[in-house]
Amino acid sequence: MNYRERVLAALRFEKPDRVPYQVDFTQQMLEKMIAYTGREDYLQTLGNHVSVVSLTKPERMLRPAFFEDEFGVVWNKSGADKDIGVIDQALLDTPEKLADFLLPPVDEGFIRGEMEKLMEAPAESFKIAMIGFSLFERAWTLRGMSDLLCDMLEDPDFVDELLDRICERNLRILDIALGYDYDCFHFGDDWGQQRGLIMGPPHWRRFIQPRLARMYDRVRASGKFISQHSCGDLRDILEELHEMGLNMYQTFQPEIYGYDYAKKLFGKITVWGGISTQMDLPYRTPDEIRGITRHVLDSFPHGGLLAAPTHAVPGDVPPENILSMMEVLRQG
Numbered sequence: 001m002n003y004r005e006r007v008l009a010a011l012r013f014e015k016p017d018r019v020p021y022q023v024d025f026t027q028q029m030l031e032k033m034i035a036y037t038g039r040e041d042y043l044q045t046l047g048n049h050v051s052v053v054s055l056t057k058p059e060r061m062l063r064p065a066f067f068e069d070e071f072g073v074v075w076n077k078s079g080a081d082k083d084i085g086v087i088d089q090a091l092l093d094t095p096e097k098l099a100d101f102l103l104p105p106v107d108e109g110f111i112r113g114e115m116e117k118l119m120e121a122p123a124e125s126f127k128i129a130m131i132g133f134s135l136f137e138r139a140w141t142l143r144g145m146s147d148l149l150c151d152m153l154e155d156p157d158f159v160d161e162l163l164d165r166i167c168e169r170n171l172r173i174l175d176i177a178l179g180y181d182y183d184c185f186h187f188g189d190d191w192g193q194q195r196g197l198i199m200g201p202p203h204w205r206r207f208i209q210p211r212l213a214r215m216y217d218r219v220r221a222s223g224k225f226i227s228q229h230s231c232g233d234l235r236d237i238l239e240e241l242h243e244m245g246l247n248m249y250q251t252f253q254p255e256i257y258g259y260d261y262a263k264k265l266f267g268k269i270t271v272w273g274g275i276s277t278q279m280d281l282p283y284r285t286p287d288e289i290r291g292i293t294r295h296v297l298d299s300f301p302h303g304g305l306l307a308a309p310t311h312a313v314p315g316d317v318p319p320e321n322i323l324s325m326m327e328v329l330r331q332g
Helices: 003-011 027-037 095-100 108-119 136-143 145-154 156-177 201-221 238-244 259-265 286-298 319-331
Strands: 050-054 060-063 066-068 074-076 126-131 184-188 225-229 248-252 270-275 305-309
Touching (some): 003 126, 027 319, 050 108, 095 156, 108 126, 108 156, 136 145, 136 156, 145 156, 156 201, 184 201, 201 225, 270 286
Parallel strands (some): 050 126, 225 248, 270 305
Antiparallel strands (some): 060 066
């Protein structure tokens, strides 16, 4: 089997010859691994099974540690989180500002350029295009998390209009991207906490689900697989996501679900993740990481797993632990 065939087997709940995997790093951690191994091409040595392009334009630096995204949101990365950071100021600090606020136009040239890069990826890899911060996250980055949650109770019409605008923009991106020949579309949108949903199931169903269904339906109509990222505990809605057409769920956090929960998803949703960046990779010994990684692979004896750290590996992980994890992943 090649890389793509292994991922397809996982999505079809067929046992591959070895478990497919995908390992991503934050920039801090990638630099750490390059320095540790002396390999500038370290990322290319991993044997990752998936090729991914993001259809969100890169941030631009305003000044050291401050970056602006394509929506005009400024991210302060001067604190502990050097990867994503925190928003410097909400652009929609009052709902009334939405009347004059314009989302950035879809840059068709950029989208097509990224899709052409995906088309040039190795033929044996499983190809994914993605939109990060695709709905709820994009809304709260513009409005502020606490204010948006309050708006769901106090000003639902504002939330509807904001989410509708974001959804319509995503659909325009999908209309461009879905014309290319690749395998899967991936949506990034964090809804979960360590226990339950940030906004609770009723508000997820009221505000998120209808727009998500429109995007899923567009992808399904193209014949591609659907993948969804959300950190946290989605047990309240995973069955609904399956009914909506979700094929693969990232990220499966064992400290939340436990490995036995995978049995409830088998035959419905393929799991992407399983190796904890929260509890294990930063803190365990290399031998313990070998055992944990082996246990993850063995917990999915009949397929349904794209093995991976539960997040892009952060900079606090010892390089030795990465090498131990990779040793087992390569064995399959």
